[in-house]
Amino acid sequence: MAKSFLRAAFDNIVDARQRRADLYATGALLSLDDKSLAALGLTRDELRRRPSMTSII
Structure with a gap:
């Protein structure tokens, strides 16, 4: 079953906060x-091998 739009958006927000x-x-x-x-x-x-806080923005 496909995720709903809201569930996918929530999962993306959680992933971004975790990173x-x-x-x-x-x-x-x-x-x-x-x-x-x-x-x-x-x-x-x-x-030091872990990702750093550099951003393209």
């Missing part, structure tokens, strides 16, 4: 020092 939240969280994590990142099980290089 924006991921970008914000990555930026916040990059502001931490290497010791704090290691405690979270992350590396700076891993975070």
Whole structure:
């Protein structure tokens, strides 16, 4: 069964908000020092490979 127009629009809005939240969280994590990142099980290089906040707009 095909999605209704409103359901598709809602899903697109949710996806866009999730991507924006991921970008914000990555930026916040990059502001931490290497010791704090290691405690979270992350590396700076891993975070840098994630999408950045650049936009064409």
